[in-house]
Amino acid sequence: MFDSGKYPATCGVYLMKGSQGEVFYVGKAKNLRNRLRSYFSEQGDNRPQIRFLLKRVRDIETIVTDTEKEALILENTLIKKHRPRYNINLRDDKTYLSLRLDPREEFPMLQLVRRVKRDGALYFGPYASSTAVRATLKEIYRIFPLRRHPWETCRNRSRPCLYYQIGQCSGPCHGRISPAEYRRLVQGAVALLSGRETEVLETLRRQMGAAAQRMAFEEAARLRDQVRAIEQTVERQKVVDAGGGDQDVVGLHREGGEVEIAILFVREGKVIGRRSYSLEWRLDEDELLSSFLQRFYGREVCIPDRVLLPFVPEDAAVLADWLSEQRGRRVQVLAPLRGSRRELVALAERNAAESFRERGSRREARQEVLREIAARLHLSRFPRRIECFDISNVQGRFSVGSMVVLTDGEPDKAAYRHFRIRSVTGSDDYASLREVLKRRLQRGLREEMLPDFILMDGGKGQLGVLDAVLRELNLEARIDAAGIAKSRVLANVRGKMVERSEERFFLPGRKNPVVLRQGSPALFMLERLRDEAHRFAITHHRKLRRRSSLGSVLEDVPGIGEKRRKALLRHFGSLKALRAASLDELRALPGLPAALAERLHAALHQQKPS
Incomplete structure (x- = not known):
């Protein structure tokens, strides 16, 4: 039973945790006691996501701060650290x-x-x-x-x-x-x-x-x-009359439990770009808009003179102070009621509505493709979350696994994962795959986050490994599986004409593979997912090789520790550039003694480039 009396009636941050100590949600409040009481009141919270969250919460930790701005900064820090599932996640969370x-x-x-x-x-x-x-x-x-x-x-x-x-x-x-x-x-x-x-x-x-x-x-x-x-x-540039200067204009559109947010970037009175985000409506409008602005401007992005909003959130003054501190100059957070600025907010809202409509059309098309995949591959459930795995190594060294994810038919890059192979020595792809799958699915059981469908990059062998892991974890009834085998090169009877066969999909318990229609959207989606898993694995594998190449050269030089290795890599950018550096350039580096520079130069030129 929730006891609101044990929580402080001051501003601060609260962390909702599960039975294993995992953080589900991080929030801030001007009055922690009142905010937490609102979650557990007799009326309860009507939002289905919040009701589901509260059923899983086993502990609430609070951190008191002196000011609301400190609470905002701490909330941002904790969200970046814990990446809670129920906080806003910008799907294309990248800086521009x-x-x-x-x-x-x-x-x-x-x-x-x-x-x-x-x-x-x-x-x-x-x-x-x-x-x-x-x-x-x-x-x-x-x-x-x-x-x-x-x-x-x-x-x-x-x-x-x-x-x-x-x-x-x-x-x-x-x-x-x-x-x-x-x-x-x-x-x-x-x-x-x-x-x-x-x-x-x-x-x-x-x-x-x-x-x-x-x-x-x-x-x-x-x-x-x-x-x-x-x-x-x-x-060719569109000019708007909204007081000039640099402004970001936020528009919001709600429909069917979803929220679409569009941002217009206005620089010196000209609209230079637009960005839109689709969010699940998990929060009150006030809290949702405030959280979105914190996530968006919590990265290293250009902060304008003014941020125009459709309404003023409760913590607008705190947001303005925080943005001003981030920028180093005053930033205004406004919700105009009339005039050209209000017209600009209305334009952003129309853009949000149009983006929602366009996204809805694309969503319907993706849903149709997913329904086709479910029908053709005889899946027992709708594949809302699809995961694909691949293994990459060279002669058993630097073996890594990759997991890429489609959510509702779209790449969910925030859910991509790399796996360093721990228990396998040498080049054994099946054993490596088994380790990766067990680690992924065991964690999924703990966190109650399992895929609907797993696609393996490979044929019957890889599918057999997945099938065995699913049976071992009693998940064969909860997760559908298939393996995609690359097309084969076929020759005619004379051995002259060469043709490529179609991609083949192997299913558990079925001898003959399923072949999807060439050029179909379903085949295209699954092929792209397989290729993305391969790309993701290869990219990480090459990164590990580069790091090892640099480390193997530098680890043998007395006086070059981990910090100096990282500093050298940051300064020169690559091992090739470091090898090309002259002795004078190495001596000129701050914090690198002349004697150590000479030893480093000698070591770099004794070893041949890899």
């Missing part, structure tokens, strides 16, 4: 691309980055897709030809790169432009990226007129082309 330019460099360049740091550099964006940012860069380089490669790479060349030849680099590395002239290019690029096109156009037109008076007609023609390029770029 931004452009970085460091004006302190003599010849600054534009860099594509995913992390926005408080390092004194200028950041522009975010850009929701690589296509959008590359289109922007293409326009920038055509108008303002900044350098394209790292400075050392450029200086090591005997002549300027190809970009210089086609007029998309000014060649500062070979003295083809003075620092003052290059600085003017940088100023123009910054102004254009900041949305100050009018200022750039006026400057270029003045320079064009002055060049024409000096009879420098080639320079005047080049400036004229820059003016025309900017004018054409500006014409």
